[in-house]
Amino acid sequence: MSQAVPGAQRDPADAGPPATRAQLPAYARAQLGWIADTDEVAALLEAGGVNDRVAEARYGAPSVFALAHDVRRVAGVPAQSAALGVQPESEGARRGAMVSDALMRASLFLTPAALAVGAARWLAGQPWQTTTGLLVVGWSTAQALSYMGFCAAGAAGVAVAARRLALGFGALAAAWAVLLAVAGVDLRGWLVSGAQLALFAANAAALVTGRERIVLPAAACSWVAAAGLATVGGPGPVVLLGLTLLAMPVLAYAPAVRRDGRTGWRPRRAQIVTAAAHGLAGAGQAMLFILVVLAESAHLPMWTALPLLAGIPLTELMLTWHWQRAARGRARLSGQRPFLRHLTRGAIAGAAALLLPLAAGLALAARAHATARPALWALAAATLLAGVQALCLILAAHRRPALAAATAWCLASLVVAAAFLADGLVPGLPAIAAGTAVLLFGYPFAFVPAVSAMIDPWSHR
Amino acid sequence: MRVALINEGTYPYVLGGVSTWCDQLVRGLPEVTWHLVTVVGTAPGEPALPLPDTVASLTPVPVWGPADPPRPGAAPLAARLLRAMLGDGPADAAAFRAALRALALPDAAARTRWCRRCRSAPSACGRHGPPGHHPLHGVPLAEILCEVWDLAGQGGAQLPRLSLRDADEAAMLLEHALRPLGAHLPPTDLCHANANGLSALVALAAKWRWGVPFLLTEHGVYLRERYLAAGSHPPAVKVALLRFHRALARLAYAEAAVVTPVSSFNRRWEERHGAPPGRVTVIPNGVAPERFPPLPGEPADPVIAWVGRVDPLKDLHTLIKALAAVRREIPAARLHLAGPVPSGNEVYAESCHRLVEELGLAGAVTFAGPVASSRDAFAQGQVAALSSISEGMPYTVVEAMMCRRATISTDVGGVAEAVGDGGLVVPPRDPEAFAAACVKLLRDRDYRESVADRGHRRALANFTLERCLDAYRRQYRKLLAEAAPVDAVPVEAVP
Numbered sequence: 001m002s003q004a005v006p007g008a009q010r011d012p013a014d015a016g017p018p019a020t021r022a023q024l025p026a027y028a029r030a031q032l033g034w035i036a037d038t039d040e041v042a043a044l045l046e047a048g049g050v051n052d053r054v055a056e057a058r059y060g061a062p063s064v065f066a067l068a069h070d071v072r073r074v075a076g077v078p079a080q081s082a083a084l085g086v087q088p089e090s091e092g093a094r095r096g097a098m099v100s101d102a103l104m105r106a107s108l109f110l111t112p113a114a115l116a117v118g119a120a121r122w123l124a125g126q127p128w129q130t131t132t133g134l135l136v137v138g139w140s141t142a143q144a145l146s147y148m149g150f151c152a153a154g155a156a157g158v159a160v161a162a163r164r165l166a167l168g169f170g171a172l173a174a175a176w177a178v179l180l181a182v183a184g185v186d187l188r189g190w191l192v193s194g195a196q197l198a199l200f201a202a203n204a205a206a207l208v209t210g211r212e213r214i215v216l217p218a219a220a221c222s223w224v225a226a227a228g229l230a231t232v233g234g235p236g237p238v239v240l241l242g243l244t245l246l247a248m249p250v251l252a253y254a255p256a257v258r259r260d261g262r263t264g265w266r267p268r269r270a271q272i273v274t275a276a277a278h279g280l281a282g283a284g285q286a287m288l289f290i291l292v293v294l295a296e297s298a299h300l301p302m303w304t305a306l307p308l309l310a311g312i313p314l315t316e317l318m319l320t321w322h323w324q325r326a327a328r329g330r331a332r333l334s335g336q337r338p339f340l341r342h343l344t345r346g347a348i349a350g351a352a353a354l355l356l357p358l359a360a361g362l363a364l365a366a367r368a369h370a371t372a373r374p375a376l377w378a379l380a381a382a383t384l385l386a387g388v389q390a391l392c393l394i395l396a397a398h399r400r401p402a403l404a405a406a407t408a409w410c411l412a413s414l415v416v417a418a419a420f421l422a423d424g425l426v427p428g429l430p431a432i433a434a435g436t437a438v439l440l441f442g443y444p445f446a447f448v449p450a451v452s453a454m455i456d457p458w459s460h461r
Numbered sequence: 462m463r464v465a466l467i468n469e470g471t472y473p474y475v476l477g478g479v480s481t482w483c484d485q486l487v488r489g490l491p492e493v494t495w496h497l498v499t500v501v502g503t504a505p506g507e508p509a510l511p512l513p514d515t516v517a518s519l520t521p522v523p524v525w526g527p528a529d530p531p532r533p534g535a536a537p538l539a540a541r542l543l544r545a546m547l548g549d550g551p552a553d554a555a556a557f558r559a560a561l562r563a564l565a566l567p568d569a570a571a572r573t574r575w576c577r578r579c580r581s582a583p584s585a586c587g588r589h590g591p592p593g594h595h596p597l598h599g600v601p602l603a604e605i606l607c608e609v610w611d612l613a614g615q616g617g618a619q620l621p622r623l624s625l626r627d628a629d630e631a632a633m634l635l636e637h638a639l640r641p642l643g644a645h646l647p648p649t650d651l652c653h654a655n656a657n658g659l660s661a662l663v664a665l666a667a668k669w670r671w672g673v674p675f676l677l678t679e680h681g682v683y684l685r686e687r688y689l690a691a692g693s694h695p696p697a698v699k700v701a702l703l704r705f706h707r708a709l710a711r712l713a714y715a716e717a718a719v720v721t722p723v724s725s726f727n728r729r730w731e732e733r734h735g736a737p738p739g740r741v742t743v744i745p746n747g748v749a750p751e752r753f754p755p756l757p758g759e760p761a762d763p764v765i766a767w768v769g770r771v772d773p774l775k776d777l778h779t780l781i782k783a784l785a786a787v788r789r790e791i792p793a794a795r796l797h798l799a800g801p802v803p804s805g806n807e808v809y810a811e812s813c814h815r816l817v818e819e820l821g822l823a824g825a826v827t828f829a830g831p832v833a834s835s836r837d838a839f840a841q842g843q844v845a846a847l848s849s850i851s852e853g854m855p856y857t858v859v860e861a862m863m864c865r866r867a868t869i870s871t872d873v874g875g876v877a878e879a880v881g882d883g884g885l886v887v888p889p890r891d892p893e894a895f896a897a898a899c900v901k902l903l904r905d906r907d908y909r910e911s912v913a914d915r916g917h918r919r920a921l922a923n924f925t926l927e928r929c930l931d932a933y934r935r936q937y938r939k940l941l942a943e944a945a946p947v948d949a950v951p952v953e954a955v956p
Contacts, residue, residue, distance in 0.1 A: 329625070
């Protein structure tokens with residue numbers, strides 16, 4: 001009769017208790033695994049039709065409980081390894097699925113960058129409302145709403161979560177439409193803004209509803225369209241791009257129209273505060289991207305941004321590896337200390353990986369200083385920024401979105417300050433060099449809390 | 462008389478046997494002002510049944526919804542509670558009670574001198590008292606469980622290995638299971654917990670906070686059902702949950718003013734787990750005779766009627782095999798099965814159809830589906846059958862007896878004590894024995910009628926709804942008359 005606490009009902013009817021008393025211990029072991037106590041055996045026997053009279057007539061025991069006591073005593077306790085019940089899993093298949101999931105997410109995240117490159121001609125001369133402004137607000141909204149979406153999905157299902165995300169992005173679209181109308185942007189500006197919003201909304205919903213695999217083909221088509229725009233041009237790629245940008249949100253938000261009977265979900269105050277912190281972190285990351293990469297991109301070759309593009313899948317892979325490793329540790333280990341040691345070993349590997357951007361950035365900056373090549377400064381800055389973005393993502397993913405936001409905004413503020421002060425302090429120093437110096441200086445301050453977050457067991461509960 | 466009727470997952474949100482019983486009780490005792498408290502999974506929708514005017518309030522207590530703020534100072538109590546639940550001795554039971562009771566009562570340190578509610582009735586203060594707080598939310602329960610698990614192991618307890626993931630899962634389930642302890646109850650004179658477990662948690666809290674006595678009814682045996690439902694969990698999670706439910710069930714049996722199982726079969730479990738025999742009173746379910754008057758005649762064909770939900774526990778396979786054996790003696794014999802296939806039982810229903818085909822009984826078995834009244838189904842047969850392998854105190858047998866139909870039942874749960882000499886009882890899972898009893902009744906009309914008469918008289922004498930309602934009315938009055946502070950601890954007046 002109880003329905004509040006879920007639990008699968010054992011089906012006792014198919015193979016009832018065996019006919020002889022000697023067979024009962026093996027039967028109980030097979031049905032129950034680790035036998036909790038005598039009463040668990042008694043419940044099993046009774047559910048199989050054995051009452052006191054049957055216990056006496058068929059098994060020669062004075063009662064079900066006496067019979068159960070005897071059965072438990074003979075059945076004994078299984079070996080610990082068998083009792084742990086961990087299902088062996090194909091290591092190769094698991095690793096393959098992990099890598100493909102991470103790369104799929106990374107591909108979705110990279111789609112806006114791919115489109116920005118392909119449609120660079122369209123973006124030229126556009127006002128801030130349609131480019132950088134919407135980048136900051138869209139990135140921030142996507143981070144905040146994704147967090148809210150995950151909370152809603154956990155409490156009320158993906159249909160409710162998708163509807164909440166649609167509501168949030170709908171509100172942003174309406175507000176931004178007013179801003180664009182007031183600014184009087186042209187048709188191209190409206191299209192660029194719509195495309196950005198569609199991408200942010202589709203990626204956030206795909207992640208929350210777990211439809212990355214379904215949205216990815218449409219995203220891949222948009223990559224093809226972007227390549228067409230950049231090379232051959234003409235109406236074909238434009239139409240294809242438009243269609244894919246329509247298809248992505250439609251596919252991602254399909255669960256929103258699903259009727260699963262659940263409608264109501266209200267975020268709690270703590271969830272709203274956490275979502276705001278995620279939003280602030282996203283806005284800070286977008287500001288850093290604009291200040292360090294976009295501000296100088298007009299004068300520099302495209303390949304200088306490659307570390308950032310490579311950093312997204314690498315960060316996804318590292319985070320996925322780390323989470324999987326922690327989860328395996330929790331499934332395998334039975335004490336806090338061994339788990340802490342397990343986390344520390346993983347965090348050391350993670351720290352080594354996270355030091356690579358710092359080391360590479362330092363080497364590139366030294367080379368740029370020696371050769372005075374702005375492209376090398378940009379490459380160093382992009383390398384360091386890829387590392388900083390990874391650190392911010394790790395902090396946010398380990399329940400420290402406020403720290404991630406503080407890191408991103410402090411560094412963004414310092415980059416702005418350095419750009420103003422650099423020329424006064426060191427005449428002739430390019431702004432990108434000042435930005436690189438800020439990232440070099442700030443990197444350790446983000447690195448230490450990120451690594452400590454990876455070690456903290458609280459992050460993995 | 463104000464009574465809080467506490468259910469878990471049933472009345473008035475879900476239809477079924479327990480909800481029918483509750484509806485009969487609530488409508489049958491109009492002198493009572495009812496406060497319905499129902500432990501539910503998440504926030505429920507509208508009640509599935511219309512509620513009479515005597516229902517003053519309906520309080521759902523969700524265990525899986527968003528968490529309320531934590532109770533201050535819960536971590537040390539959680540450690541004591543978990544440590545005690547793993548043990549099996551009287552000292553462990555006392556420690557479990559003390560820790561649970563402390564969690565149910567307001568934390569002295571959290572009381573505020575400036576809070577008027579805290580000064581007058583701290584247990585009812587929604588801001589600083591237990592209501593509106595989930596006792597163990599926010600407590601690092603998984604870590605605590607790991608520690609006490611190690612300690613218990615070192616103390617000689619035989620426990621499976623607890624991985625951290627097991628601890629996470631067990632902690633999450635235990636935290637949710639304990640949430641009803643923070644439920645806010647309307648002012649009431651007594652509580653009627655309609656099951657052990659989570660319903661009893663609400664009643665225990667009311668007793669400890671305000672000295673409200675409680676009566677505990679069990680239709681099935683809650684603890685036994687937990688044993689049967691826990692198999693899907695990893696061993697350590699299963700053991701943690703079962704230890705908690707065992708300790709809680711024992712505590713509720715010990716603290717209840719009266720325990721009222723619906724059959725003596727349940728009583729065995731209750732007394733085994735500490736219910737004082739003097740406080741256990743069996744009150745069988747009742748059936749309204751006017752709804753099940755004797756059937757005027759019987760069909761000409763030798764038909765066996767069965768009513769119930771198509772479920773593995775009803776063991777229809779034995780019944781179908783028994784029909785095949787009956788047809789060897791009485792070739793014209795047929796089986797009429799009436800009842801729904803609940804969601805999740807489709808595979809079992811298919812297996813029944815398959816068995817019918819395999820045994821060549823296609824024209825002899827009717828799957829009639831749901832019926833408005835079991836009486837209509839009994840009218841289709843010369844005899845009524847119940848082949849279950851597990852039952853508490855089944856309504857269908859009593860209803861068949863009330864309709865004056867001879868019954869053949871399996872000897873499970875409270876069936877034999879319900880049937881007495883008013884029907885034939887055979888061992889479960891024994892098609893041949895079941896068939897022999899059917900043949901005996903189907904072949905001999907006089908014998909069939911005499912059995913049906915005895916059953917009818919027995920049902921009228923022991924299992925009328927009025928008799929059942931009177932028994933609860935007496936228990937309520939007795940408890941109210943005896944009501945006195947049940948504890949030496951400061952018990953507050955009902956706010």
